[in-house]
Amino acid sequence: MEKNGEKDESGVIYLGKYLMEASEEISGKYKIKEGTTVIAGEAFSGNSELTEISIPDSIVSIGAYAFVGCGLKDELKIPDNVNFIEDYAFEHCNSLTSVVIGDGVTSIGNSAFFNCIELTSVTIGKNVHSIGPFAFSTCIKLASVSIGSSVISIGDGAFENCIGLISISIGSGVTSIGDGAFYGCSGLTSITIPSNVTEIGYSAFEDCGSLKKVYFENPNEWKALLIYFGIEQPLSGLDDPATAAQYLTDTYCRYSWKREG
Secondary structure (H helix, E strand, C coil), rough: CCCCCCCCCCCEECCCCEEEEEEECEEEEEEECCCCCCCCCCCCCCCCCCCEEEECCCEEEEECCCCCCCCCCCCEEEECCCCEEEECCCCCCCCCCEEEEECCCCCECCCCCCCCCCEEEECCCCCCCCCCCCCCCCCCCEEEEEECCCCCEEEEEEECCCCCCCCECCCCCCCEEEECCCCCCCCCCCEECCCCCCCECCCCCCCCCCCCCHHHHHCEEEEEEEHHHHHHECCCCCCCCCHHHHHHHCCCCCCCCEECC
């Protein structure tokens, strides 16, 4: 027994159904024991030699910093029984190229995949409700993302500086787009804002120099706000995609936007 748990042959410590800690010397592929329900925070943190992880269907939670800085390569599959991907869980996994998020996941934590610089493909499960702040920030090779209708909120900086992003589909359930959510996405050329969106945060599309067409499904009753200065500017002309793009990326990019009605 070690640290009130059992260590397997690879140096991974289990306490009942909890995976508690892994030795940093573990390398190559590791298969988590069947029946395990929780991967504890920081369990594999900094394990740069770990290149592949097999997550069993029994896992329901992946803890904060669980795989930060690991050497995971190629595709990562997160099973459908997982409910939560906690903050920073896969941050700085610099060799990860593809992520498939299972349909049981309801929230993607803050900076969960921050700075995964080789990530090119993300499949977001159909029951995700929220994408946390900076969840995919600085994933510079991420080319396209489809955000399903279950998602309600896109957090601050969620896709900030994803300079390779050329296509983004925002689902009909989204009501809020956070501050700087797509800041610096210089490859985007067009985007559609669904009719249920009522809030667009400060600098959400700032420094998106190629974004020339923004299609508002509901272009009416929008205001640009600078609350600190008490400025409230009604916006018109959002039915014209070129005007909308100009406003979002330049003229009113450093305002918070709100739609009433």
